[in-house]
Amino acid sequence: MKNKAARLQSIREIIIHSRVKSQEEILQKLIEQGFDLTQATLSRDLKQLRIAKVPGNDGSYVYIMPEIGSVGKLMQEKMGDNPQRHIPGGFISINFSGNLAVIKTRPGYAGSLAYDIDSNTPPEVLGTIAGDDTVLVILEEHINHQQALLALSPFIPEV
């Protein structure tokens, strides 16, 4: 049984990158990924992540990431456990200014780091723009730096 934080992250990826229309579908994908859980747990996870099922325009339903507001819970969640983070090379520093984070990397590494962040988009991150050695991360409004740091922590070394 993998740990819960990893599972939550996988759920977010599934929600963002694919078009699931029931918990059973999500469950199926998670099990394919090697997680071992039941619908009951998934339901609780979705509640915690504040993921919702909304009517789509094609006459069926789709699970989507919620709008703003799950930060508090997510932060508590992340603080509670000790995720093993993969540390991509090239990271140099991170600094904040308002609702922006500026990540400095070794030359050439910005793109891959931004890609990592993008493909795992935490809800706190609206998007990223990468130059050669700098990643600009645009954060959700009302996110403070500590929260942002936590959201980005999977992508950067021990903060």
Place this chain on the structure above:
Amino acid sequence: MKNKAARLQSIREIIIHSRVKSQEEILQKLIEQGFDLTQATLSRDLKQLRIAKVPGNDGSYVYIMPEIGSVGKLMQEKMGDNPQRHIPGGFISINFSGNLAVIKTRPGYAGSLAYDIDSNTPPEVLGTIAGDDTVLVILEEHINHQQALLALSPFIPEV
């Protein structure tokens, strides 16, 4: 049996003005207002109005209308199942944070979209920065999101 349109309108108002957490609650309010319907019909109405039940911050659930602020996510969702529909400029979604707008596009389209915006510079827009699939739009300081959306609307599909 009252008019369906009137009923839908009442449902919208109920959703907007009160915190209902189940269809039964909505149903009760509608019946109090003199409508005569069952949960089955309400479920269909909610589907038609694309009203969703989302996990709330108080540990329970709330029905909400899609609103501005969640525009981007909903739009991604909306367009995903209609791949044949051509999106001008590769537009995918727009989100706001403070005096910034972040526009996501299909890969490679950010530059041309930014160029379009730049060459038509609305007064609300100070400038743009484009990556590969993301355009950062820097807005005049005291522009609100609605105004910004309006200013940018010529460049994005109907919101």
Place this chain on the structure above:
DNA sequence: ACTATATTTGAATAATTATGCGGCAAATAT
């Protein structure tokens, strides 16, 4: 008006989602 076609609806039910409860394990306190 009359028939054909489409829309709307309720009843029943299917399908889906949420949760009470107990077990278990890890952490914390005594």
Place this chain on the structure above:
DNA sequence: ATATTTGCCGCATAATTATTCAAATATAGT
């Protein structure tokens, strides 16, 4: 070391929501 608390989870089931089916009602064309 033992007791207590805390968090996580599955099972079973409750609660909720979506849909099928048939009937009723509305709409359009002639």
